[in-house]
Amino acid sequence: MTKQLSLSKEQLIKIYDLMVKARVTEERLIHIYKQGLGYFWIGGPGEEAFAVPLGLLIDKGRGINKDWLYLHYRGLPTLIAMGLSMKEAFRTVLNKATDQSSGGRNFVNHYSLPQWNVAPVTSVIGVQYSMAIGTAYAQSRTKDSKSLTVVTGGDAGSHEGDFATCLIWSSRPKKELPLLITVQNNQWGISTSYANQHGSKSIADRARAFQIESYVIDGNDPVESYHQLSQAIQNIRKNRRPVFIEAKVSRLYGHSSASGANYVKEEECCVKKFESFLIKEKLLTKKQSEEIWFNYKEEAKKTQREVMKEEDPQGNTIWNYIYDKGENADWRKF
Amino acid sequence: MATMVQGIRMALHYGERHLDLKDIFGQDAGPPLGGVFTATQGLKTAWNTPLDERGIVGTAIGIAMTGQRCVGEIQFADYIFNTIDLLKLAGNNLWCSHGQFPLPLVLMTPSGAGIHGSIYHSHSFDSWAVRLAGWKVVCPSNALDAYGLMISAILDPNPVLYLKPKALLRVKSKDKIPGEPEDEKELKKRIDAPIGSARENWKPNWPLLQEYKVPIGKGKIVQEGEDLTLISFGRSFYLCEQAIKNLKDVSVELIDLRSLYPYDWKLIKSSFQKTRRALIVNEDTEVANFAEHLAYRMVQEGFYHLLAPPSVLSGKQVPGVGLNPNLESATVPQVSDIQKEIQKLIADSW
Numbered sequence: 001m002t003k004q005l006s007l008s009k010e011q012l013i014k015i016y017d018l019m020v021k022a023r024v025t026e027e028r029l030i031h032i033y034k035q036g037l038g039y040f041w042i043g044g045p046g047e048e049a050f051a052v053p054l055g056l057l058i059d060k061g062r063g064i065n066k067d068w069l070y071l072h073y074r075g076l077p078t079l080i081a082m083g084l085s086m087k088e089a090f091r092t093v094l095n096k097a098t099d100q101s102s103g104g105r106n107f108v109n110h111y112s113l114p115q116w117n118v119a120p121v122t123s124v125i126g127v128q129y130s131m132a133i134g135t136a137y138a139q140s141r142t143k144d145s146k147s148l149t150v151v152t153g154g155d156a157g158s159h160e161g162d163f164a165t166c167l168i169w170s171s172r173p174k175k176e177l178p179l180l181i182t183v184q185n186n187q188w189g190i191s192t193s194y195a196n197q198h199g200s201k202s203i204a205d206r207a208r209a210f211q212i213e214s215y216v217i218d219g220n221d222p223v224e225s226y227h228q229l230s231q232a233i234q235n236i237r238k239n240r241r242p243v244f245i246e247a248k249v250s251r252l253y254g255h256s257s258a259s260g261a262n263y264v265k266e267e268e269c270c271v272k273k274f275e276s277f278l279i280k281e282k283l284l285t286k287k288q289s290e291e292i293w294f295n296y297k298e299e300a301k302k303t304q305r306e307v308m309k310e311e312d313p314q315g316n317t318i319w320n321y322i323y324d325k326g327e328n329a330d331w332r333k334f
Numbered sequence: 335m336a337t338m339v340q341g342i343r344m345a346l347h348y349g350e351r352h353l354d355l356k357d358i359f360g361q362d363a364g365p366p367l368g369g370v371f372t373a374t375q376g377l378k379t380a381w382n383t384p385l386d387e388r389g390i391v392g393t394a395i396g397i398a399m400t401g402q403r404c405v406g407e408i409q410f411a412d413y414i415f416n417t418i419d420l421l422k423l424a425g426n427n428l429w430c431s432h433g434q435f436p437l438p439l440v441l442m443t444p445s446g447a448g449i450h451g452s453i454y455h456s457h458s459f460d461s462w463a464v465r466l467a468g469w470k471v472v473c474p475s476n477a478l479d480a481y482g483l484m485i486s487a488i489l490d491p492n493p494v495l496y497l498k499p500k501a502l503l504r505v506k507s508k509d510k511i512p513g514e515p516e517d518e519k520e521l522k523k524r525i526d527a528p529i530g531s532a533r534e535n536w537k538p539n540w541p542l543l544q545e546y547k548v549p550i551g552k553g554k555i556v557q558e559g560e561d562l563t564l565i566s567f568g569r570s571f572y573l574c575e576q577a578i579k580n581l582k583d584v585s586v587e588l589i590d591l592r593s594l595y596p597y598d599w600k601l602i603k604s605s606f607q608k609t610r611r612a613l614i615v616n617e618d619t620e621v622a623n624f625a626e627h628l629a630y631r632m633v634q635e636g637f638y639h640l641l642a643p644p645s646v647l648s649g650k651q652v653p654g655v656g657l658n659p660n661l662e663s664a665t666v667p668q669v670s671d672i673q674k675e676i677q678k679l680i681a682d683s684w
Contacts, residue, residue, distance in 0.1 A: 064400050103432035112431035119399050120431045124419055130388050131420075134396020134404075138356075149396075165389040172384070321433035322468050324491040329467065331627075334551070334599040 007223060009283050015056070015222050016278055016289075019048040019271045021296050022077035025086050028300040029093045029108055030253060030261045037308070038093035041257040043109045044074030046250035047184050049270035050219035053226035054150065054182075055081025057233050060116045064142050068117040068135045070128035070151040073109050074184065075121065078152075082116055086300055090307040097313040104313040126153060126160030129181070133169040136177035136242075146237040148178040156189025158203050170242040171210040179242040180232055181207065184219060186251035190259065207244035219247025220270040335518055336511050339503040340525060341477035342373045342442075344511060345484035346405060347525075348543045350379045353488050357397055360407030361385045366533055370409055371444060371503050375527050376538035387413050391420040391441065395427070398439035403488060411445040411459040411497065418462075424493045425468030440487045440494045445473070446569050446617045447666045448501025453654035455500075456662070458618035460568075463495050464595045464627075470550050471594040473497040475571035477507030479592055482548030490550060499568035513543035553598035555605065559587035562611040562676060565602060565628070567591040570615045570667060577672035584680055594624060599631070606632055611679050612644040617666040620648045641683040647675050 007015075026045040033041040044051060055078035059067045071078060076089060091099035093108040101112040101120070112120040119131065132151035139147050157163065163183075170177040183203050187194040200206060204214040213235065217228045225247060232243040250267040254260055278284035322329035336344065349355035358374050364382035368375025383390050387408055394406035408414045414421070421441075428436050447456040463471045470492055474480035480498075487494035506518070515521045524539040553565075557578070564586050566574045571590050578586045587605050591597060606612040612632055614625035629644040647667045649655070655665045 064402075068400070070396075099432075100434075101432065102430050105432065106430050110430075112434055114431075114434045119396075120427055120435055122423055122430075124423060127392065127420060127423060130392025131396040131399065132392075133389065134393035135399055136396070137393060138397050138400045138402050161388055162392065165384075165386055165392060168384050168386065169389050169393065321429045321431075323470075324428055324433075324436040327492075329596065331596070331599070331631075334596050 022080040024296040046252035048077040049222040050225045050247040051077035052081045068149040070132040086303045097311045126157040126162040129166035130162040136179040148236045150180045155185040176241040181244045190255045204246040214244040219249035335507040338477045341481040345481045349488040357404040391417040394439045398437040405440040408443040411443045412454045412457045425466045442496040444500035445497040452657040456655035461618040461624040470494045473568040478509040551596040553591045557588040559585040561585045563605040563609045565589045566615040610641040615647045
């Protein structure tokens with residue numbers, strides 16, 4: 001754990017608190033799936049130490065002058081840090097009509113939140129790297145704007161051509177984009193290991209080839225993540241150039257429910273590690289940590305019960321929102 | 335009169351000047367070339383991209399996500415295939431986000447045969463395109479419609495795929511574009527870039543253009559008739575016009591569909607119910623062709639009106655359009671094929 005404690009005690013506890021909240025939320029999502037109430041689970045337990053600091057550093061809001069996020073489907077901890085409620089998360093796994101992101105159409109943890117410039121998360125691996133450049137481009141020509149676009153993805157996603165697209169388009173001479181490009185490297189693409197597929201030493205090396213300022217960091221260390229992200233974001237706001245960060249993270253419950261969604265003991269748990277660190281440094285007591293876990297678990301149980309009572313979407317709504325402003329898209333009615 | 339490509343260029347200029355169109359981009363879309371067919375020549379907001387179709391479509395989505403209008407170009411429809419999942423995503427962005435993220439983007443691409451473009455510069459994309467729910471798909475057959483459809487596409491809050499019939503891009507209009515100079519030589523002088531080094535400091539002198547919209551979803555009866563409804567769009571429509579010019583003893587009602595999705599069913603239905611025969615012509619490959627959907631619907635909704643089975647004339651189900659003229663003409667419908675099919679439909683009527 002990074003010893004450089006330039007973060008205040010309050011900041012450290014806040015990060016820890018949000019990491020626990022994100023973990024409890026994810027574990028409850030898995031629980032809901034295993035109760036047979038959801039059809040699928042995929043998410044970000046193991047990425048909290050990187051994703052929570054990211055969420056805290058975002059200048060959140062709506063419009064071109066606020067930051068934009070192109071997240072992968074493991075981005076819940078970032079959104080929890082930005083203020084997403086457990087309720088919104090549970091609505092996705094229970095595919096409720098009340099789910100703001102998709103009204104019960106899309107998978108769990110596929111968020112779409114225009115109030116915070118969170119572009120729709122897709123199941124298609126890597127495409128967010130191509131889309132993010134368009135938004136960063138629009139920001140780049142917005143006068144006096146300090147806003148940036150953040151794109152996240154996994155190491156397997158970096159195999160896709162869209163990742164190369166992102167590196168090429170964001171680093172064109174004199175047309176550099178205010179884009180924070182990140183890869184959360186958990187060493188796996190479902191069942192295929194990183195080691196078997198990458199000839200390069202690091203993914204960051206690929207970004208360096210485009211003269212993009214690049215870092216490889218311990219994504220299981222929230223303090224290191226906070227500092228590196230903070231520095232990168234400040235650089236982008238000021239210099240309007242891309243920065244690349246490869247964060248080494250864990251995948252604590254496997255790929256998804258398709259691979260069982262069971263806890264993987266061999267992986268390092270960033271929340272427990274950070275908790276031990278805070279207790280050892282006397283910034284947190286054991287009792288306090290237990291209370292935080294207990295309170296979030298109780299909130300999760302209560303919230304699940306509430307969301308389960310909410311309405312399901314109706315079949316006759318499938319034609320809604322194919323075209324904007326209520327325009328008909330059903331050929332039977334042309 | 336303006337050519338189709340001049341019409342498209344003028345519409346794009348109108349868009350960047352009056353409709354808050356902020357970006358027009360693609361491989362070679364910016365200066366010095368202004369597009370391989372010159373559709374983007376002299377435009378203030380046109381810029382060159384890397385040779386990367388996925389980047390072009392992804393960038394269009396990313397710009398549109400912020401609410402800003404843009405027009406991206408894929409240099410030939412043959413090269414759009416590696417973006418198909420991004421096209422699917424653009425089409426479902428609004429739906430997946432439960433109405434929260436409309437994408438006001440236009441993607442334009444030259445499509446179809448007719449210039450001896452061989453295997454990778456002749457393919458059509460219309461039947462693939464109409465399966466991409468959430469998109470609107472248009473294809474003009476003349477310069478005025480090209481102008482009006484582009485303006486409508488720019489203004490539309492949804493993704494619009496604008497198919498440019500490449501063989502018609504140099505064809506002159508029969509109708510004047512609003513604001514176009516009377517003398518076509520003057521138009522050329524004002525908006526076509528000179529060849530060679532003179533291009534370096536060249537700037538267009540745009541005419542004072544006016545807004546003219548062709549509503550997306552509306553077709554047009556170009557010729558009224560009594561015996562058969564002939565439906566087409568783009569280059570095939572042009573061939574249909576040629577085919578019926580000297581056709582004797584058959585009164586053909588000719589419809590230019592202009593929009594493939596949404597399509598003008600009311601117009602189609604009222605026409606074939608009157609003529610009781612219908613032929614639909616396009617160049618895309620024949621299996622699961624878009625025209626089959628229209629023919630199916632004619633049978634479902636008009637079976638008892640019909641004097642003959644509705645017919646479809648389209649590209650052969652082969653992997654490409656061969657270079658030699660004999661191969662190309664054997665692959666996509668020709669004027670003589672259209673004439674024969676019309677005669678067959680008349681002869682085969684019950």
